[in-house]
Amino acid sequence: MVRMSAADRRAALIEAALRVVSREGLAQATTRAIVAEAGMSLASFHYAFDSRDELVDELIGTVVARERKAVAPEELIAAAGAGASLAELVEAGLLRYFDHLRADPEHEQAMLELTQYALRSPERHPLAVAQYDRYTDLVVEALEAAADLTGARWRLPVEHVARVLVAFSDGLTITWLVDRDDAAAARVAAAAADALSRMADPR
Amino acid sequence: MVRMSAADRRAALIEAALRVVSREGLAQATTRAIVAEAGMSLASFHYAFDSRDELVDELIGTVVARERKAVAPEELIAAAGAGASLAELVEAGLLRYFDHLRADPEHEQAMLELTQYALRSPERHPLAVAQYDRYTDLVVEALEAAADLTGARWRLPVEHVARVLVAFSDGLTITWLVDRDDAAAARVAAAAADALSRMADPR
DNA sequence: AGGCGACTGGGTCAACTGTCCCAGTCCGTC
DNA sequence: GACGGACTGGGACAGTTGACCCAGTCGCCT
Numbered sequence: 001m002v003r004m005s006a007a008d009r010r011a012a013l014i015e016a017a018l019r020v021v022s023r024e025g026l027a028q029a030t031t032r033a034i035v036a037e038a039g040m041s042l043a044s045f046h047y048a049f050d051s052r053d054e055l056v057d058e059l060i061g062t063v064v065a066r067e068r069k070a071v072a073p074e075e076l077i078a079a080a081g082a083g084a085s086l087a088e089l090v091e092a093g094l095l096r097y098f099d100h101l102r103a104d105p106e107h108e109q110a111m112l113e114l115t116q117y118a119l120r121s122p123e124r125h126p127l128a129v130a131q132y133d134r135y136t137d138l139v140v141e142a143l144e145a146a147a148d149l150t151g152a153r154w155r156l157p158v159e160h161v162a163r164v165l166v167a168f169s170d171g172l173t174i175t176w177l178v179d180r181d182d183a184a185a186a187r188v189a190a191a192a193a194d195a196l197s198r199m200a201d202p203r
Numbered sequence: 204m205v206r207m208s209a210a211d212r213r214a215a216l217i218e219a220a221l222r223v224v225s226r227e228g229l230a231q232a233t234t235r236a237i238v239a240e241a242g243m244s245l246a247s248f249h250y251a252f253d254s255r256d257e258l259v260d261e262l263i264g265t266v267v268a269r270e271r272k273a274v275a276p277e278e279l280i281a282a283a284g285a286g287a288s289l290a291e292l293v294e295a296g297l298l299r300y301f302d303h304l305r306a307d308p309e310h311e312q313a314m315l316e317l318t319q320y321a322l323r324s325p326e327r328h329p330l331a332v333a334q335y336d337r338y339t340d341l342v343v344e345a346l347e348a349a350a351d352l353t354g355a356r357w358r359l360p361v362e363h364v365a366r367v368l369v370a371f372s373d374g375l376t377i378t379w380l381v382d383r384d385d386a387a388a389a390r391v392a393a394a395a396a397d398a399l400s401r402m403a404d405p406r
Numbered sequence: 407a408g409g410c411g412a413c414t415g416g417g418t419c420a421a422c423t424g425t426c427c428c429a430g431t432c433c434g435t436c
Numbered sequence: 437g438a439c440g441g442a443c444t445g446g447g448a449c450a451g452t453t454g455a456c457c458c459a460g461t462c463g464c465c466t
Binding site for chain 1: 227228230312315316318319322323331332334335359363366367369370371372373374375377378380381382384387390391394395397398399401402
Binding site: 031032042045046050052 | 423
């Protein structure tokens, strides 16, 4: 038995829960499965959390807060070449995201499952909204950087552009999770980048 | 008590199950909830189906087989005007799908949940693949009709174009289910139509 | 009319799940 | 080194769920 503070225990349980959800799905993430994954006893669970619902809510908050830009703009320049166009930059960014998806499909599947779970009850709906707001914010940053780097200027509010890109990436994700067709995903990325780049005036 | 054939009973249970899944989610679709919705006793369930899993599998098959083109091409012409461009036609089609989504969001949410459920086990994965193949087939038909009507010609295999459109519609669906932002969904539809139309040579 | 098989209702069972409790153990503080 | 509270392990409990069973009922065919 390992002694740890309540805060550490909550964090450890959340990590364990994320692993279980990724591996087996939210429905299989029972309190017993989670504590087994964390190597704790069942009592520790209810010492750290009032209920399973409380843990799941906090799990969503945690993964959302932890979500990072898949790519730094500098990386993209390196990947796409110095004289890259906006479309090429956006496509490189999407492909980078796709690499990330391919490296850990279960994680994205878990995120999707958590979203759907949150959508199912009115009081948890805001969690899903926050999740997608976060996605949009990250994309906004990337799009602004991409515009800066290429000297282009978004013709729409960049939040609108980002919202479209979030939708496209989500579609790319689900369809790829279903058919695992890399070439098809690449075509989706190219089409999305093309559409996006037309929302900007090049300089 | 109503007497009905085993086939009718299976069908009635599947309809009831779809209603429960739409209204409350797959996790809440217990055998008891389903028979209550169908107005039967629990024994009737296991007379008609060997197990709940068998019903869920058949439910997926049923809803996939039932999936119809949201729009007939003639309708689109009426909606988009006689001299509509390919991009306008595709956008009109997407908006028509969006109307359908807005009219019954719970149904699309249920479809998404069933997909994720199927993705979770290797032996059910093919059900998800079949579901998306069906989507793609429907879109292929619509895209061919749209090209005919405008005299355009797809530069890529139309299946590839359709696969991209399926991804885009899926993204439109999920993001709208989360934020219910009609204007944002319209922008996604416009961007998707724009990207798609560039995959064809106009005549 | 009789009989056979399809069908139904109600009850039952074991497994699982979330939650709780209690007796005991450990750690930092005085 | 004693003490109080933080922490842990094992067990228990009630509710839910999928599955099943059996006695009985009904419709159809001969």
